[in-house]
Amino acid sequence: xxxxxxxxxxxxxxxxxxxxxxxxxxxxxxxxxxxxxxxxxxxxxxxxxxxxxxxxxxxxxxxxxxxxxxxxxxxxxxxxxxxxxxxxxxxxxxxxxxxxxxxxxxx
Amino acid sequence: xxxxxxxxxxxxxxxxxxxxxxxxxxxxxxxxxxxxxxxxxxxxxxxxxxxxxxxxxxxxxxxxxxxxxxxxxxxxxxxxxxxxxxxxxxxxxxxxxxxxxxxxxxxxxxxxxxxxxxxxxxxxxxx
Numbered sequence: 001x002x003x004x005x006x007x008x009x010x011x012x013x014x015x016x017x018x019x020x021x022x023x024x025x026x027x028x029x030x031x032x033x034x035x036x037x038x039x040x041x042x043x044x045x046x047x048x049x050x051x052x053x054x055x056x057x058x059x060x061x062x063x064x065x066x067x068x069x070x071x072x073x074x075x076x077x078x079x080x081x082x083x084x085x086x087x088x089x090x091x092x093x094x095x096x097x098x099x100x101x102x103x104x105x106x107x
Numbered sequence: 108x109x110x111x112x113x114x115x116x117x118x119x120x121x122x123x124x125x126x127x128x129x130x131x132x133x134x135x136x137x138x139x140x141x142x143x144x145x146x147x148x149x150x151x152x153x154x155x156x157x158x159x160x161x162x163x164x165x166x167x168x169x170x171x172x173x174x175x176x177x178x179x180x181x182x183x184x185x186x187x188x189x190x191x192x193x194x195x196x197x198x199x200x201x202x203x204x205x206x207x208x209x210x211x212x213x214x215x216x217x218x219x220x221x222x223x224x225x226x227x228x229x230x231x232x233x234x
Contacts, residue, residue: 044221
């Protein structure tokens with residue numbers, strides 16, 4: 001299995017802040033990396049695929065970058081609806097492992 | 108519009124077999140590049156990828172549960188079924204099914220992601 005490690009596990013931020021979440025893969029996955037957002041009691045929602053491609057309908061304040069083993073999800077200006085847990089997932093091989101999640105809380 | 112919905116028992120006893128059905132609409136699981144996957148989430152914990160079946164009937168499983176899982180599809184009924192044997196209380200979780208598709212980016216069209224998810228079904232394992 002390819003291990004996916006996210007940091008931090010949680011963070012507190014204010015509306016308008018720039019937020020960065022990091023995901024590290026246990027081996028080279030090129031850019032086969034997805035990001036999901038999950039709100040309490042809801043199913044995850046796809047935000048980004050192929051490390052940096054924005055899923056249709058996702059606000060442009062979300063962006064992704066990285067290749068190889070190190071990846072970043074950035075929210076340029078945090079909005080109230082962005083408080084949620086974010087997961088990275090590698091799609092290089094099966095099993096398509098997820099990171100442990102990063103909870104973004106209100107400061 | 109693609110929709111998926113999970114169904115199955117809400118409570119199972121230890122050692123029993125769990126059978127979950129994902130009923131979907133808006134796509135065919137026999138279309139090239141399409142898959143349906145299962146993911147679970149124990150209370151307060153992270154997502155765990157379980158299994159995936161592709162349009163060509165290729166099946167993939169998470170190695171930690173591989174001996175206990177079977178995934179099948181019924182194209183005529185628009186359903187994908189996941190069975191998990193020998194249930195244990197640690198298998199208590201919300202189980203999701205999701206539509207998997209291939210995206211194109213930078214000249215390649217093999218970037219798979221789960222773009223539409225079901226609402227999830229909660230399964231409790233208890234005697």
